[in-house]
Amino acid sequence: MRTLQQDFLRQKMQALGLTREQFANQLGVKKRALDTWLLPVASKEARQMSESVWQLIEQRWPLALSQRPDCSLLDTLHCDGVPHLLSVGQFNRDSLEELFGIAALLEPVARRQKICPVLDGAVLGNLFFEPSTRTRLSFGAAFCRLGGSVCDTTGFTFSSMAKGESLADTARVVAGYFDILVLRHPETGSVAHFAEHIEVPVINGGDGSGEHPTQALVDIWTIAKEFRRLGKQIDGSCIALVGDLQHGRAVQSLFRLLQVFRSIHFKLVAPAGLEMPRELLEQAEAAGHRVTQHSVLETGLRDADVIYATRIQRERMTTEVMESYPARFRIDRNAIESFARKEAVILHPLPRDSTVEANDLATDLDGDPRLGIFRQTDNGIALRMAVFAVLLGVVPDLQGAMRDARWRRPARVGRQDATFHLL
Known part of the structure; x- marks a missing residue:
């Protein structure tokens, strides 16, 4: 059974440590062609890679190269050598289970039982060019519960992009302000385009009709x-x-x-x-x-x-x-x-x-x-905390940084919550 084209290409680039431009040069194709092969399948601009290119890649770089037994979760979340979370295609069964294990470790923090300030001093840029309540606040709360600070922006009206600034320029500018970025944008493929211009980690908070990983x-x-x-x-x-x-x-x-x-x-x-x-x-x-x-x-x-x-x-x-x-x-x-x-x-x-x-x-x-x-929305805090911890490389510090929370908290959040869903 053949893997998804997008996953196949990303695995190869990650294993070889090549950028998109370098990988395109190795294949003898234009970077624009490679970009269309990497777009989510739902994108109107996505293109199917020819069988000859599949065979060329498989012959030149055997599959085993991208399936290292020591491959960590952080390795799987690298894009062009930078830790980004852009697509569900970056995950396999093992990396999913590893991420869920980290989220489970952080549940006491999400449930307000523990404090874990491993990101004290770090700043998140929450860039939402589409309306959002749950996703934007969930990312912000998750980052704060790890000790970080959050800066928010919402909508095109309040951004320099309304003045004609390119996405690439915006990426470079804001990357100078923040340690990690969450981006939501109305155009499919825009978050990946944004991420390829910077080396600060980027998380896809939703790109048009593309993905919401x-x-x-x-x-x-x-x-x-x-x-x-x-x-x-x-x-x-x-x-x-x-x-x-x-x-x-x-x-x-x-x-x-x-x-x-x-x-x-x-x-x-x-x-x-x-x-x-x-x-x-x-x-x-x-x-x-x-x-x-x-x-x-x-x-x-x-x-x-x-x-x-x-x-x-x-x-x-x-x-x-x-x-x-x-x-x-x-x-x-x-x-x-x-x-x-x-x-x-x-x-x-x-x-x-x-x-x-x-x-x-x-x-x-x-x-x-x-x-x-x-329960689904509550789970979003611990899960997004885990993503931040992985992308910023603080997973080894989590357990040692935890201490008891001292403030009062309710037994449950909602009055109609199930009896088994307690804080």
Whole structure:
């Protein structure tokens, strides 16, 4: 089974220690061609690499070169020799489990039981050129809980890019201010373009309709934790992805990253015109997973271990006129009681559209212990702390830096939180 083209190329560059420009020169192609091969498959500018180039790379640099047994998590997160987190394609099964182990170590800090100021004096630049609440605040809170400071900016209106400054110039300028950067941008591929100009670590906080890698990491860690509680495994599970699968970068990133596991049955439930892109379906099938498509909840939710709902991505639509899902796609208590398993885990990347006419994930499920959306958001703090710790190289210092927190904290955050979800 052949790996994804983007993963294959990144593995080679990382193993050889070459920049994109150097690797393109080794292949005898223009850097622009290599850039199009590295773009997420959902990008309109992405191009398929020819079979002759595949063979050239495999013959010149055997695969074993990029599969060193001593390869650490930090090694896997290098892009052009710099630690960046730009794509879910940077992860394999081993690196995922290593990251989740670090996140688990940091859970007492996220739960306000411990203090761990390993990033005291470091400054995060949170650059959000698209509106964001959860992701921006989650990154900021995670960095602060490691002892760092945060500077925020939101929207094009308040940036020099509104005056015509290039993304490359912006990258170089702000890299002089901060120790690490989180970037969200409305154009697909923009975060990778931003990162290639600097040697300060960059984290992709969402790039257009491209990827949202940390959301996918949070989602899978949440699934793994929920399954441990239920005595299940991700391997061999049934996962239903429901809603706008055509435009949702979070659900597409999750779909791609889950493929490092084995024998998953993906049930894709979407209205006509909002189905998962064909190339992503083919990748999942080529990786040995079962993929079925459904147009009604009755068949789509049946036997699912996880139900992952998404909202209509109006901001990503161009010609589509659909304003909400058809009523038959509303995931409410009636649908769950009628079609879902008793122990099914219900997730959503948020925000959910709570208005009745939106037919998104309904609020009448609030208080149901199967609804894991707030456990999901809480998990984002520890997971993003782990990402910061890896990219800034402080993982060895974490345990020694921890001490007890002395301030008062509640037993749980929300009054309707499940009894097993405590601080």
